[in-house]
Amino acid sequence: MSKEKHPLSDYLREDRMPHMWCPGCGIGIAVSAFLNALKQSRYGQDDVVLVSGIGCAGRVAGYVKLDSFHTTHGRAIPFAEGLKAASPKTKVVVFSGEGDLMSIGGNHFIHAGRKNMSITILCVNNLNYAMTGGQVSPTTPAKAITATAPFGSFCQPFNLPFIAEAAGAVYVARWTVFHVRQLQKAILEAIHKKGMSFVEIISPCPTLYERRNQMGTALSRMNFYRENTVIKNGASTKDAVMDLDKPFIVGKFVDDDSKLTYLEAMNEYYDTTFSCDANYHTYTGSKI
Amino acid sequence: MKAKLDGVLTGVHYMDGDQAACEGALAAGCRYIAGYPITPSTETVERFAQRIPCVGGIFMQMEDEIASSIAIQGAVWGGAKAMTVTSGPGFSLMMEHIGYAIMTETPCVFVDVQRGGPSTGLPTMPSQSDLMQARWGSHGDYDLIALCPNSPQECFDLMICAFNFSERFRIPVMFMMDECIGHMTEKVVIPHPDDIEITPRRYTAKRPQDYLLYGPCDDLVPEMPEIGKGYHFHITGLTHDERGYPDMTVDAQHRLIHRLIHKIKNYKNGIVMVEADDLDNAEVVVLSFGITSRIADRAIIDAKNSGIKTGKIRLKTIWPFPDELVKNVSQKARAIVVPEINAGQIVREVERAATDRCRIISVPHYGGGVHRVETIYDAIIEGAKVE
Numbered sequence: 001m002s003k004e005k006h007p008l009s010d011y012l013r014e015d016r017m018p019h020m021w022c023p024g025c026g027i028g029i030a031v032s033a034f035l036n037a038l039k040q041s042r043y044g045q046d047d048v049v050l051v052s053g054i055g056c057a058g059r060v061a062g063y064v065k066l067d068s069f070h071t072t073h074g075r076a077i078p079f080a081e082g083l084k085a086a087s088p089k090t091k092v093v094v095f096s097g098e099g100d101l102m103s104i105g106g107n108h109f110i111h112a113g114r115k116n117m118s119i120t121i122l123c124v125n126n127l128n129y130a131m132t133g134g135q136v137s138p139t140t141p142a143k144a145i146t147a148t149a150p151f152g153s154f155c156q157p158f159n160l161p162f163i164a165e166a167a168g169a170v171y172v173a174r175w176t177v178f179h180v181r182q183l184q185k186a187i188l189e190a191i192h193k194k195g196m197s198f199v200e201i202i203s204p205c206p207t208l209y210e211r212r213n214q215m216g217t218a219l220s221r222m223n224f225y226r227e228n229t230v231i232k233n234g235a236s237t238k239d240a241v242m243d244l245d246k247p248f249i250v251g252k253f254v255d256d257d258s259k260l261t262y263l264e265a266m267n268e269y270y271d272t273t274f275s276c277d278a279n280y281h282t283y284t285g286s287k288i
Numbered sequence: 289m290k291a292k293l294d295g296v297l298t299g300v301h302y303m304d305g306d307q308a309a310c311e312g313a314l315a316a317g318c319r320y321i322a323g324y325p326i327t328p329s330t331e332t333v334e335r336f337a338q339r340i341p342c343v344g345g346i347f348m349q350m351e352d353e354i355a356s357s358i359a360i361q362g363a364v365w366g367g368a369k370a371m372t373v374t375s376g377p378g379f380s381l382m383m384e385h386i387g388y389a390i391m392t393e394t395p396c397v398f399v400d401v402q403r404g405g406p407s408t409g410l411p412t413m414p415s416q417s418d419l420m421q422a423r424w425g426s427h428g429d430y431d432l433i434a435l436c437p438n439s440p441q442e443c444f445d446l447m448i449c450a451f452n453f454s455e456r457f458r459i460p461v462m463f464m465m466d467e468c469i470g471h472m473t474e475k476v477v478i479p480h481p482d483d484i485e486i487t488p489r490r491y492t493a494k495r496p497q498d499y500l501l502y503g504p505c506d507d508l509v510p511e512m513p514e515i516g517k518g519y520h521f522h523i524t525g526l527t528h529d530e531r532g533y534p535d536m537t538v539d540a541q542h543r544l545i546h547r548l549i550h551k552i553k554n555y556k557n558g559i560v561m562v563e564a565d566d567l568d569n570a571e572v573v574v575l576s577f578g579i580t581s582r583i584a585d586r587a588i589i590d591a592k593n594s595g596i597k598t599g600k601i602r603l604k605t606i607w608p609f610p611d612e613l614v615k616n617v618s619q620k621a622r623a624i625v626v627p628e629i630n631a632g633q634i635v636r637e638v639e640r641a642a643t644d645r646c647r648i649i650s651v652p653h654y655g656g657g658v659h660r661v662e663t664i665y666d667a668i669i670e671g672a673k674v675e
């Protein structure tokens with residue numbers, strides 16, 4: 001009896017299956033959207049490096065059959081920047097969660113936008129810290145209940161597309177894991193942009209967030225996404241706020257990679273305006 | 289392997305320790321620094337930023353020291369030799385990533401130009417009080433190498449050792465300068481590249497299908513894979529097995545930590561570098577390092593002039609600590625005098641290694657300046673007394 005091959009088996013570390021994600025978790029959908037996008041892309045399997053931080057989404061690095069790095073909490077982005085600087089030909093993708101990228105790693109995120117390092121950041125946003133048991137995250141909607149906000153969160157959440165755009169991202173999109181096709185297309189677009197591209201992936205965490213907030217099963221959450229998302233390509237990122245149970249917008253909000261990336265700007269600057277001091281060896285134009 | 293011509297500023301120079309450390313790094317092949325400005329270390333990265341466009345490499349000023357200490361590790365896996373440079377407060381922020389470099393066996397160099405602490409302390413004044421932090425600052429058990437230069441020349445020379453050790457053992461090496469050495473300007477002779485021996489990265493030549501990320505290796509140091517070559521390897525800070533896959537078991541933890549510690553321990557003799565003089569008949573031995581060793585030198589001359597047989601140990605390698613040497617000395621000498629610009633850190637190691645065989649006299653200094661020669665001299669006189 002021949003065993004049927006998983007369509008993504010070439011891109012997955014099958015020797016690490018079963019994975020650790022809960023039934024109904026959205027991270028698996030996000031991973032397959034990414035890998036399908038990668039298959040369609042102009043990148044071969046050896047052209048891409050995946051970098052994750054810590055958390056449920058941080059485990060993605062461990063399951064994809066790519067050169068992959070599971071770094072420290074919040075620091076996937078600076079690791080990715082260093083790698084990109086040393087190996088500009090490599091496509092560097094950061095895949096992690098919103099707690100990792102936007103709380104402990106938030107400063108790195110905005111500075112990656114400022115520098116316009118050519119990396120793609122895929123952020124699974126499941127509205128809470130899942131790996132540690134469902135605590136408040138930077139995107140937990142006000143009034144949502146979490147392990148550390150048992151009476152509901154008092155704070156207004158971050159609007160990630162708005163922050164990404166303000167920081168300087170050249171590409172900003174948001175989809176839920178219900179929007180599989182659009183998500184895959186957005187990732188495909190994002191990984192071909194030069195500069196810092198960003199895709200927010202709204203994903204259920206049925207084990208913690210949905211359960212605590214009595215939002216039903218993973219399936220009912222998918223229905224919620226279907227019924228309560230408004231597709232608005234080109235919308236102002238200001239309008240991408242997410243409330244506890246109100247409709248929210250998804251779509252592609254920013255798409256303009258005309259500005260120079262960090263390495264482009266650096267090399268252009270050195271090439272055109274830099275002349276080496278006579279004491280030093282002549283600049284050969286070699287770049288690492 | 290010999291040094292690459294581009295980075296080596298062969299000749300006789302007059303430069304400070306921070307700059308010499310930068311030149312040492314360039315000569316060693318460092319082509320990526322990520323850093324964040326902090327006194328008294330900034331001159332190193334400033335010089336690198338100025339030099340690197342000519343050499344061909346990248347300096348990135350990061351948003352903070354945490355970013356710097358992990359960006360260099362990304363750069364290493366991207367193929368560069370890399371380091372970061374900081375001082376006390378920044379060094380404190382980098383601790384987690386020293387652990388990451390240990391766990392992932394990422395060769396890199398951390399420079400700490402020590403200033404008075406704790407906290408903001410004395411930003412422009414010297415100290416030698418981060419030595420225990422360099423050894424133990426990241427959580428968990430591990431072993432690493434820390435070097436301590438005592439002149440701008442040695443900032444150059446030992447920096448090459450630092451990079452070579454980092455590649456040889458696949459570890460982060462701590463380069464422990466102090467404000468005096470960093471800001472002291474002296475003659476620095478930079479040799480011709482042919483006279484600089486460089487340890488290349490230990491890349492594997494095995495084919496992906498024959499390669500195990502942490503497979504068996506005689507010297508306990510596994511070969512590294514290159515990215516983009518089909519290895520599809522996985523690097524994690526989690527405890528992992530030979531494939532690099534997370535393995536949360538007592539067994540895996542035991543095997544991994546044991547190897548990480550013993551890859552250094554087993555080769556300690558090749559790592560420990562000391563300058564030792566007149567130890568054979570010494571009544572008193574002064575053990576010091578960094579700027580303090582240069583003040584101790586004067587006190588040793590004065591003590592000899594007063595008729596006391598005085599020996600000298602100067603540590604170039606702080607970690608691992610030269611237990612054997614100190615043990616031997618403690619069996620013969622009457623006392624070991626340990627001046628250091630801290631409340632007494634390395635003296636604990638001396639006490640541990642000497643195990644009660646002779647008197648140990650700590651000569652602490654809380655930082656902000658250096659010892660007075662007389663203070664060390666008096667301690668030598670005290671140590672020479674027959675009890």
Ligand code: SF4
Nearest residue numbers: 021022025056130205
């Ligand atoms: S805890 Fe939540 S985010 Fe983590 S695997 Fe389970 S469902 Fe997914």
